[in-house]
Amino acid sequence: xxxxxxxxxxxxxxxxxxxxxxxxxxxxxxxxxxxxxxxxxxxxxxxxxxxxxxxxxxxxxxxxxxxxxxxxxxxxxxxxxxxxxxxxxxxxxxxxxxxxxxxxxxxxxxxxxxxxxxxxxxxxxxxxxxxxxxxxxxxxxxxxxxxxxxxxxxxxxxxxxxxxxxxxxxxxxxxxxxxxxxxxxxxxxxxxxxxxxxxxxxxxxxxxxxxxxxxxxxxxxxxxxxxxxxxxxxxxxxxxxxxxxxxxxxxxxxxxxxxxxxxxxxxxxxxxxxxxxxxxxxxxxxxxxxxxxxxxxxxxxxxxxxxxxxxxxxxxxxxxxxxxxxxxxxxxxxxxxxxxxxxxxxxxxxxxxxxxxxxxxxx
Numbered sequence: 580x581x582x583x584x585x586x587x588x589x590x591x592x593x594x595x596x597x598x599x600x601x602x603x604x605x606x607x608x609x610x611x612x613x614x615x616x617x618x619x620x621x622x623x624x625x626x627x628x629x630x631x632x633x634x635x636x637x638x639x640x641x642x643x644x645x646x647x648x649x650x651x652x653x654x655x656x657x658x659x660x661x662x663x664x665x666x667x668x669x670x671x672x673x674x675x676x677x678x679x680x681x682x683x684x685x686x687x688x689x690x691x692x693x694x695x696x697x698x699x700x701x702x703x704x705x706x707x708x709x710x711x712x713x714x715x716x717x718x719x720x721x722x723x724x725x726x727x728x729x730x731x732x733x734x735x736x737x738x739x740x741x742x743x744x745x746x747x748x749x750x751x752x753x754x755x756x757x758x759x760x761x762x763x764x765x766x767x768x769x770x771x772x773x774x775x776x777x778x779x780x781x782x783x784x785x786x787x788x789x790x791x792x793x794x795x796x797x798x799x800x801x802x803x804x805x806x807x808x809x810x811x812x813x814x815x816x817x818x819x820x821x822x823x824x825x826x827x828x829x830x831x832x833x834x835x836x837x838x839x840x841x842x843x844x845x846x847x848x849x850x851x852x853x854x855x856x857x858x859x860x861x862x863x864x865x866x867x868x869x870x871x872x873x874x875x876x877x878x879x880x881x882x883x884x885x886x887x888x889x890x891x892x893x894x895x896x897x898x899x900x901x902x903x904x905x906x907x908x909x910x911x912x913x914x915x916x917x918x919x920x921x922x923x924x925x926x927x928x929x930x931x932x933x934x935x936x937x938x939x940x941x942x
Contacts (some may be wrong), residue, residue, distance in 0.1 A: 580625070580761065583608075587616050588625065623761025624716065637689040637713065638681055638893065639763050641750055641756070641783065642674025642772030642795075643690040644707075644717075645726035646699045647922050649840030649882065656733045670706045671728055671922040673772040673797050676883055680912070682710045683927040686897070689713040689766070691759060693747045699725035716759050723747035726774075734877035736917070748774045753782035765789060767897060768813075770794075770889070773801035780804055784811035791896075795889050796821045810847030814896070816889055818854045833870065836861045840868065850902060852892065852909075854885065862906045869903055874939040876914055883922030884913040891932065907942065911935040 580588070583606075590602055599617065603610040620626045652664040660744040678690040690712050694700035696719050707714045723746055730741035756763070756779065763769065763783075771783060771878060784792060792812040796802035802821040805812075809825065819830050826842040828835060836853060840863035843851040853861045859872040891912035895905030910930040916924050935941075 580620075580623070580764070581616075584616055584620055587613065591626065598638045600908075601797050606647055615692075615761055622759065624759065625761035625765055628774065636908065637687045637762070637766055637768040638678075638768055639689050639691065639769060640674045640678040640681070640770040641691045641775065642677075642752070642770075643672035643726060643774035643797075644670070644675035644690070644694055644703050645672040645728050645743075645745065646702065647671035647882070648727065648729045649880070650731045651736075651880070651920075652733060652734050652739075654734050656731070656739055667920055669702050669923075671883065672703075672726065673774060673795055674770065675703070675707070676886035676890055676923050677770055677772070677795065677890045677893075678707075678712050679710045679923045680887045680927055683923075683925075684890065684894045684929060686894060687713075689716060689762060691716045691718075691751070691756070693718040693720055693723075693726075693750050695720050695725035695747060697724050699727070709716065715791055716762065718755060720747050720750055723928070726881060731883060734883070736880050738882060740783065740904055751775055751779055753779060754783065760786075763790075766790065768793060768893065770893060771812075773797045773804050775804075777804040781808060784808050793889065794895055795885070796825075799824055809843060812848065814850040814852070814892065815843065815848055815893060816852045816854065816885070818856070818885075822851075822853045833861075836870070837863070837868070846872060850892075850896075852906060854888065860906050860910060862902055864902050867902055869906075871903075871906055871910060871941065873910065874914070874941060876917060876939075878917045878924070880920055881917055883919075883924075884916045885915040886922070887912040887924070907936055908932055910941050911939075 599610050599613045602613045647669050649667045650664055652662045656662055660780055674692055678688045679686045691722045694703050704714055726745040726747050728743045731739045733739050770793045772795040793814045794812045796817045799820050806825055822839050826839045828839050840851045850864045888909040891909035892905050895908050914935050915926055
């Protein structure tokens, strides 16, 4: 924003119904000049048209949207053979899943992602709009098709193998995001996944360090993109293997978990949450640490559980939960996801999470 735009924004925040003439008189400039500045603020997404409604209530989520094609085997998988089972197609992507889960938790969300100008892209957009997620800042590519994630799950619901085609996310560049600086600056917080390029992640963490940034590591390979910027974000939720790669410390005991957590905290990260699969979740910040065991459940689909976990961590942070409360709430959310065939469960809600926590005595 320019200096003049900041002056106008300050006056509007104090009086959203102020007229352009009043603004011109206060700032001692022409009314036509005010109109130009107002137009620029609208284009940047900082205010929304008449009445000058400030666009400052949204969580900005930046990263991947894709189509998930999942195969579920009825029996133990047999390699190099055809396996009877079930095939599901749904809209997915780490950032998109996080955004939808946040929306189901009644948060206002603005997703910045990339889709192709194709039938899958239209499906992604339609489902985002159905979920009340702001899509005004999506990149629609003529160059690449919509990202697709193909996974095969065994009869226990765990992923056996997957293939991802995600070149489209290379189009989310710093130049593209610079045009979105207004809405990013006015956000509650920023959520990133590592489907973005390293250059784009560096751009966001360097230019929006005044914002609370949450990072989802996505995978061990993609997590390496943030290895040299640890401390430039607020909260991170790696699994055991991602935490080992990023810290350089092997995790074989509770003492090792403490060492890894301290590595992140000493670098400047505020909260470190390490997911340990069936062994539960370890968490730590400067005030507290703990290890919560995961309850035993029958898993239908583990894909997407980490995304609902991250969304719930963010929800808990924005609603002043303690770190322990955030982790418990997030475990409850991930259980709801794992009991669904889809990567985002339509049963996701604050009440249902609380009921799961009580029912399974998560503590």
